[in-house]
Amino acid sequence: MATLGIIDLQVSVESKPILKGVNLEIKAGEVHALMGPNGSGKSTLAYALAGHPKYEITGGSIEIDGTDVTGLDANERARLGMFLAFQYPVTIPGVRVADFLRHAVTNRRDPERKEGENLMPMREFRTELKERMTELGMDTEFARRYLNDGFSGGEKKRMEILQMAMLKPKFAILDETDSGLDSDAVKVVSEGVNRLSGPEMGVLIITHHERLLEFNKPQFTHVMLAGRIVETGDASLAAELHANGYATVRERHPEEAAEELTEQEKSLASV
Amino acid sequence: MSTETPSKAEPTIGDYQYGFHDSTDNYTFKSRKGLDHEIVRQISAMKNEPQWMLDFRLKSLDIFFARPMPQWGGDLDQIDFQNIYYYMKASDRQEKSWDDVPEEIRKTYDRLGIPEAEKQYLAGVKAQYESEVVYGSLQEDLARQGVLFTDTDSALRDHPDLFREYFGTIIPSADNKFAALNSAVWSGGSFIYVPPGVHIEFPLQAYFRINSENMGQFERTLIIVDEGASAHYVEGCTAPSWSAESLHSAVVEIVVKRKGRFRYTTIQNWANNVYNLVTKRAMAYGDSLMEWVDGNLGSKITMKYPAIYLMEPGARGETLSIAFANKGQHQDAGAKMVHCAPNTSSRVISKSISKGGGRSSYRGLAKVVKGATNCKTSVVCDALILDSASRSDTYPYIEVEEDDVTIEHEASVSKIAEEQLFYLMSRGLTEAEASAMIVTGFIEPLVKELPMEYAVEMNKLIELQMEGSVG
Ligand SMILES: Nc1ncnc2c1ncn2[C@@H]1O[C@H](COP(=O)(O)OP(=O)(O)OP(=O)(O)O)[C@@H](O)[C@H]1O
Ligand SMILES: [Mg+2]
Secondary structure, three states: EEEEEEEEEEEOOEEEEEEEEEEEEOOOOOEEEEEEEOOOOOHHHHHHHHHHOEHHHHHHHHEEOOOOOOOOOOHHHHHEEEEEEEOOOOOEEEEEEHHHHHHHHHHHOOOOOOOOOOOHHHHHHHHHHHHHHHHOOOOHHHHHHHOOOOOEEEEEHHHHHHHHHHOOOOOEEEEEOOOOOOOHHHHHHHHHHHHOOOOOOOEEEEEOOOOOHOOOOOOOOEEEEEOOOEEEEEEHHHHHHHHHHOHHHHOOOHHHHHHHHHHHHHHOOOO | OOOOOOOOOOOOOOOHHOOHHHHOOOOEEOOEEOOOOHHHHHHHHOOOOOOOHHHHHHHHHHHHHOOOOOOOEEEEEEEEHHHOOOEEEEEEOOOOOOHOOOOOHHOOOOOOOOOOHHHHOOOOOOOOOOOHHHHHHHHHHHOOOOOEEEEEEHHHHHHHHHHHHHHOOOOHHHHHHHHHHHHHOOOOOEEEOOOOOOOOHHHHHHHHHOOOOOOOOOOOEEEEEEOOEEEEEEOOOOOEOOOOEEEEEOOOEEEOOOOOEEEEEEEEEEEOOOOEEEEEEEEEOOOOEEEEEEEEEEEEEEEEEEEEEEEOOOEEEEEEEEEOOEEEEEEEEEEEEEEOOOOOOOEEEEEEEOOOOOEEEEEEEEEEEEOOOEEEEEEEEEEEEOOOEEEEEEEEEEEEOOOOOEEEEEEOOOOEEHHHHHHOOOOOOOOHHHHHHHHHHHHHHHHHHHHHHHHHHHHHHHHHOOOOOOO
């Protein structure tokens, strides 16, 4: 079974340590929730997993099915089945959704494909794209638009899920995919996630809300504080955090809470 | 076509009196290297031209010699004018074998999916490109409507009055040093006349008549779009034009009469040794529309600033240009808009990409003469620089002699954003594929103006330019 292993992962951004040893294992078929206050390092973990060059791995490792992928670039990891639904998807003017996705899907399905080699047949791709768009309640007109150009916040999030549905990753990290979505859209997105998560895909849902987790019930809930996962529980932990906030977590982990504070002080002092 | 028996003797200088001029058979003729009155006389005699054309050529040559080299734009000091063949019959270009064609060029043809017959022509292996079938029926159709579409040499012979009325009137020899050079030694090019009210729906392509000498070094094109007529002409192709000749200096003259519409699309991808110094100018009369769509890739130095003179009220001019400067290349390209009458408008959109130490410059002129009130002109230049070794400059010249004028000029320079690159790579695109996609997106607003097959080729070409060269 496909396994994503995160072992004592330490990550710095512009030489500033953000993640200070994160351990996590996600297997295909599992749903994990990752929660934590703003600035605790959730997106940093997501970027580091996807292979963003700015997020420097200073210690520990990331493994897919036991193989160390820490040294691979984002494209190689994607071909191995890593997927990140971005918290803030970027706009790429002039690049049509369909052209971009056909390229991406071809590479994902044929990881050995070299630059310049043929793309998957247009007809096959179109049929599939249309099906996925219909499932996600998207106007097929979007396939012809420029990537995220002029998309509303919610449309961008849906576009992320469409990409996931087309790329069929082994591991999907959804970074606040639910924020900015109206409740109908949250439902559509979670159905999309459910359709894939089955036995084939492991999911890490980063969220501040409850709705997505209602539809995609996590087996594990992790809480991040100052760059470490300080607690892991089941779905009830997520519910508790929603109800009570992070005060009790901070009480239970005074050391990390203190680090959080000193960091805030430091950054205030530097202003 | 030839009515004479070809001479078996190897023709030499002085043999032109045997009358090779009217033949498409495989005669060989090559003027000796260098440039002087005698060579110009030979060229003219080879073509059996009327006296006025010979006089025009000789006068132009004197102007060429008298003019200093331009000291702006690209560095042209390395051109050795005496070490160039100025005239060669098409059949002479056949001497190469397919094995001589550089690997790089062959690979590009394959990637672009250029048909076999065309590849051979483009690589200079075959001088003739058989397109008689397509060409023949189109020709008939056009001829019935009174359209003339032929090579420039034939036009001089077959339509002498029409030819003489316009030739050299839009771009006089004295316009600039290279226009003078072209006027002295021109050969080949296209001649088009569209009669009043005739609309040609499909793009006229140089392809259709590629078996004449239109891809020569010093081609000369003359296009007249009469009142209320419309047409679109496409020249060149995305495949690299591989050529041992290192100097290309074309002149393109266009007249668009009242209420006419004309678009001239160029896609050029010269080999890296080529100096591409081209003068292109159109005169647009009342309520007409003239558009240049100009794509420049390859070459060593390109200097090209398609111009539109807006001659009467209501005339509109538009230039869309794309330049891609790669390693060792300098693209000095732009547009000139000259407002000579009131209520005229013009728009320039220019996109350039510099990579691998390449340099691209936008050089443009917006001019409004005295009396040309209520004119509008807008220029938008966007430059994308792909690495720190590459360079981009903008030289906008604005000369306005009226107050009542709207002028807009916007320029932007950008780099490929790291976040865009990461986004695409996180979906499984290599860095080269991702950069190519961003670049393709950057020029998409212009590429979508190209005929379909050119647009597809253009995008493939960008991919090719980006491959294996990043990271
Ligand atoms: N590119 C960057 N440059 C500078 N600092 C960064 C960068 N990315 C993250 N950081 C810093 O790292 C810390 C963790 O940020 P991160 O975005 O991972 O938090 P988060 O848990 O996702 O927060 P939120 O819930 O607000 O999305 C913050 O202090 C942030 O300012
Ligand atoms: Mg975040």
